[in-house]
Amino acid sequence: MxxxxxxxxxxxxxxxxxxxxxxxxxxxxxxxxxxxxxxxxxxxxxxxxxxxxxxxxxxxxxxxxxxxxxxxxxxxxxxxxxxxxxxxMSLVLTEQVASKNLSVFELVALGRQPYTNWVGNLSEEDINAINTAIKQTNISDLKNKRCFELSDGQLQKVMIARALAQDTxxxxxxxxxxxxxxxxxxxxxxxLQKLAKExxxxxxxxxxxxxxxxxxxxxxxxxxxxxxxxxxxxxxxxxxxxxxxxxxxxxxxxxxxxxxxxxx
Structure with missing residues (x-):
């Protein structure tokens, strides 16, 4: 039980x-x-x-x-x-990204905010979590692109990667x-089905x-x-x-x- x-x-x-x-x-x-x-x-x-x-x-x-x-x-x-x-608990909402000038890596990195120090410095653990999330969502080729360059489907994968990086x-x-x-x-x-299982x-x-x-x-x-x-x-x-x-x-x-x- x-x-x-x-x-x-x-x-x-x-x-x-x-x-x-x-x-x-x-x-x-x-x-x-x-x-x-x-x-x-x-x-x-x-x-x-x-x-x-x-x-x-x-x-x-x-x-x-x-x-x-x-x-x-x-x-x-x-x-x-x-x-x-x-x-x-992490959320992926339907609202538009506040700043589409962020790179994909930077947007995914926002998922680490609950763990970073008050100035937001990324540790090695944070960077590993970000890169893992990017790989899990198959967006490694988009890593350095700006969010305004992405299609709706690509941006949705980035938002999912941000939630994964949050590690909830x-x-x-x-x-x-x-x-x-x-x-x-x-x-x-x-x-999402694949991520739940993996x-x-x-x-x-x-x-x-x-x-x-x-x-x-x-x-x-x-x-x-x-x-x-x-x-x-x-x-x-x-x-x-x-x-x-x-x-x-x-x-x-x-x-x-x-x-x-x-x-x-």
Whole structure:
């Protein structure tokens, strides 16, 4: 039992998420009980506006939950100070890079900020971590390029490398395939699958690429109007979870192919 608990990187207990104002509290989703395990690629999926971003903001401590608990490595997330939290969880967001004049190496090096001294000097250990992350994401040929010279797909790999250089147990990505064509969407998710296995890190990403997520993820967190469920893709298919993901007037889920199709 102890060994099993050691493999749980993130856990929520009776979590309710949403927004509070002076007048009222708006609950987006409640009774969320999920466990993310070491070395797994986990996709967060659901229809537009269902609350995926709210859940990610809550899991990353950007906003407080309405109720319930979030634990990382068996410690309440609210008990982490910012530096210690940055040593266990790294983020890849959809926002544009603040300074695209940075070189690829310099941008990846920003992942080492939780470990560098107050003047930001890189140690040999830092440089090794940066170079390893660059190699793992197959961007060695881009190392000295400026970020403004990169395509969207290349820049996304650089952002993933920065998260790897941060050397955390958990990496969370907010829609990492946005603005990419079909090939590069598949490439990025296949890369994340490979990295989860090779580094034994837990990788959680939100995405609208549900068909790809079903094919590549170890587990899925599925948000519907009525509940948030987490399980393997095969179990979710057998339970009929995907059949209720969208209105049935236009799109249907095919259990045989594990994909969605437009109704004729």
């Amino acid at each position: 102890i060994k099993q608990n050691e493999n749980i990187i993130l856990k929520t207990q009776d979590l309710s998420i949403g927004y509070t104002s002076k007048k009222e509290t708006t609950i987006v989703a409640s009774n969320i009980n999920i466990e993310l395990r070491r070395g797994e690629l986990v996709g967060l999926i659901g229809a537009n506006g269902i609350g995926k971003s709210t859940l990610l903001r809550s899991l990353t401590h950007v906003q407080n939950p309405i109720d319930g608990f979030i634990e990382i490595n068996e410690k309440d997330i609210s008990k982490y100070n910012p530096i210690d939290l940055a040593k266990v 147990d958990l990496i969370i990505l907010d829609e990492p395939t946005t603005h990419l064509d079909m090939y590069h969407k598949a490439y990025i998710l296949k890369l 580094t034994n890190k837990t990788i959680l990403f939100s995405s609208h690429e549900i068909d790809l997520a079903i094919q590549l993820c170890d587990n899925l967190v599925v948000m519907t109007k009525n509940e948030v469920v987490s399980d393997t893709p095969c179990h979710l298919i057998s339970k009929g979870t995907f059949e209720n993901l969208f209105p049935k007037d236009l799109i249907a889920f095919d259990e045989v192919t594990g994909s969605f199709r437009v109704k004729k």
